Amino acid sequence: MTSAGAPERSGTTRGGGTLYRGDLGMWSWVAHRITGVLTFFFLFTHVLDTALVRVSPNAYDAVIETYKNPVVNLFEVGLVGAVLYHALNGIRVMLVDFWEKGAKYQRVMLWTVLGVWVLVMIPGFYFMMERTISDLVGGH
């Protein structure tokens, strides 16, 4: 990587051991953006479908049925996972900004975010998919 005679500024070049670039902190930011944008697009759809309560109960119930489809149900687990990550990492960002020790503990806090995410999503997946799975395997 660093050849002889290279300027002694490798810390500022790509892959040269910067604090941020390519590090976990950068990926937490990438994931924050992606989950945020996806959630915003879903919100657009979601307000439109809810607005059908103003049209008729039948129209609303018909569209809400699509949310109960097994594939769409799985997407809802993804949506909850995206929002949960965005919320937990958002709290981490606020702590980095406003807590005097936030920057020091940012990496520990990211692992905490991921740990809490897994702990919530396991029972969350079960309760979100319980009915769909039991219907699929032939329960009543």
Add this chain to the structure above:
Amino acid sequence: MSLALDKPRSPKRPAARRSNGELYSWLFMRLSGLLLVVLVLGHLFIMNILDGGVHKINFAFVAGRWSSPFWQFWDLAMLWLAQLHGGNGVRTVINDYARKDSTRFWLKMLLYVSMVLIISLGTFVIFTFDPNISN
């Protein structure tokens, strides 16, 4: 012939007129984010996890919830804060990635129009909801 050099640290151009808009936007993201953590995670917990999850939701369920001013206010606050927070976030994303000024302008216009549309429609629906509307 003398070499004309600026004095070190002399301003290259007059200081731009500064506004604190981006500072307020930054602060708004943190304040609204804090409220949205409670509002949105509560909403997702009630709608998608509690009591059969999404399968319990239908017109009657919505009518039951919006008979209470508490949940009407919850949903109204969530709608406004989520649109402004999400819209502000997407505005930042557009500013970061749009390469041409015209692209940036039109993407932001599209964004603002969608925000006005969704906030107006959602607010209208919450305030004019009629549980006895005919099929």
